[in-house]
Amino acid sequence: MQRGEHLYAGKAKSVYLTDVPNLLIMHFRNDTSAFDGEKVAQLERKGMVNNKFNAFIMQKLEEQGIKTHFEKLLTEDESVVKRLEMIPVECVVRNIATGSLCKRLGITDGIDLNPPVFEFFLKDDARHDPMVNEYHIRSFGWAEDREIEFMKTTTFKVNDILQGLFMQHGMLLVDFKLEFGRYQGELLLGDEFTPDGCRIWDATTREKLDKDRFRRNLGGVVEAYEEVAHRIGVHLD
Numbered sequence: 001m002q003r004g005e006h007l008y009a010g011k012a013k014s015v016y017l018t019d020v021p022n023l024l025i026m027h028f029r030n031d032t033s034a035f036d037g038e039k040v041a042q043l044e045r046k047g048m049v050n051n052k053f054n055a056f057i058m059q060k061l062e063e064q065g066i067k068t069h070f071e072k073l074l075t076e077d078e079s080v081v082k083r084l085e086m087i088p089v090e091c092v093v094r095n096i097a098t099g100s101l102c103k104r105l106g107i108t109d110g111i112d113l114n115p116p117v118f119e120f121f122l123k124d125d126a127r128h129d130p131m132v133n134e135y136h137i138r139s140f141g142w143a144e145d146r147e148i149e150f151m152k153t154t155t156f157k158v159n160d161i162l163q164g165l166f167m168q169h170g171m172l173l174v175d176f177k178l179e180f181g182r183y184q185g186e187l188l189l190g191d192e193f194t195p196d197g198c199r200i201w202d203a204t205t206r207e208k209l210d211k212d213r214f215r216r217n218l219g220g221v222v223e224a225y226e227e228v229a230h231r232i233g234v235h236l237d
Contacts, residue, residue, distance in 0.1 A: 001025070001080065001131070011037065012196060022183075028054070028077045031120040032196075036125050036126045041214070047077040049225045049236060050194040055079055056234040057162070057193040064161050066154060068189040069181065077171070084181025084190045087143050089132065089154040090121040094175040095163065098199065099212075110206070116159060118152060123179070151180050158189070166200060171209065174199035195225045202216050 003025050011033045016025040016100050028047040031042045051073070053160045058070035071080040088104035094117040101117065120137065121129045137143050143151070144216060166173045176198030179191035191197075195210040208216070209224040229236055 001074070012047075013192070023071065023194060023237060024081050024083045026081050026192075027080050028079075028192075028194075032211075032214055032221065035212070036128055039101075039215070043120065043214075043222050046222050049229060050192070050196060051077045051079055052236055053194050053225065053229050054192045056229075056232070058189075060165065061158060061161060061189065061193075064157075066158060066161070066189055067186065069183065081190070082183050082188065084183050084188060086123075086179060086181040086190060087151070088123045088148065088185075089137060089142055090123055090129065090152075090177045090179055091151050092119045092121060092175065092177045093117070093155055093159045095159070096118070096172065096174045098174060098202075117157075118155065121177075133194050147180075147187055151178075154178075154180070154189065155185075158193075162193075165232060167203065170203045171231065172201045172203050172206070174201055174210075184207065193229050195228060200228055 002019045002113060004019060006014065006016050007024065008015040012031045014027040014029060018025055027066065028051040030044060030047045031040065032043050055070065055073050058068045062068055069084050071082060074080050077218060082185055090119050094101055094113055097111045097113055098109050102106055102109045118165040120132050122132045134148055137148055138144065138145065158178060163173045178189060180187050181190040198210060199212060200209045208218065209228050213219065213221045213224050226236060
């Protein structure tokens with residue numbers, strides 16, 4: 001497979017066309033950013049870790065009946081994925097209160113949320129990804145009713161699967177975001193699932209093992225990602 005024209009560059013990933021119709025190459029870079037790009041850094045090995053972490057999670061979800069855009073690992077920091085028509089909203093599930101939820105609502109940091117909280121956000125960095133609801137999504141034509149219900153149902157299924165996976169290895173899945181896209185008449189899970197887009201805490205100490213280490217200047221960002229990867233069985237070597 002040949003890498004073709006550069007299609008898109010996000011905060012930490014680049015996407016390229018290929019010589020195969022409907023397939024793309026997703027390149028995980030070492031770039032790291034927070035606060036809508038106000039804080040940026042290069043972290044060695046991060047692209048490789050996230051690429052292999054994402055591949056592992058996507059394959060685990062596929063085994064449980066969740067259809068994704070993931071095809072295969074290509075290189076240390078590249079994967080082949082299906083080309084989706086992305087829906088411009090993020091689906092967020094929160095199992096434990098922290099981060100923006102606490103700031104918005106004055107909720108005590110660290111309390112368990114039962115049932116988990118589900119939120120939609122519009123993908124718009126310039127407007128800091130504002131929260132939206134189903135009425136916005138319908139009114140502006142971002143997704144159909146059946147797609148909205150599919151995204152909610154699938155996100156909760158992913159939550160059940162991954163909560164169990166992380167808890168089995170002594171970790172708490174605090175919250176995460178998912179994105180979906182259309183492919184040949186189906187809605188598939190797209191984008192990525194890595195410690196860049198979720199919060200994971202040690203179940204005993206509640207030590208942060210995710211991107212909050214970068215946001216809060218705690219250090220050891222990639223080392224924390226690698227620890228999570230090793231615990232759940234991702235082969236990084």
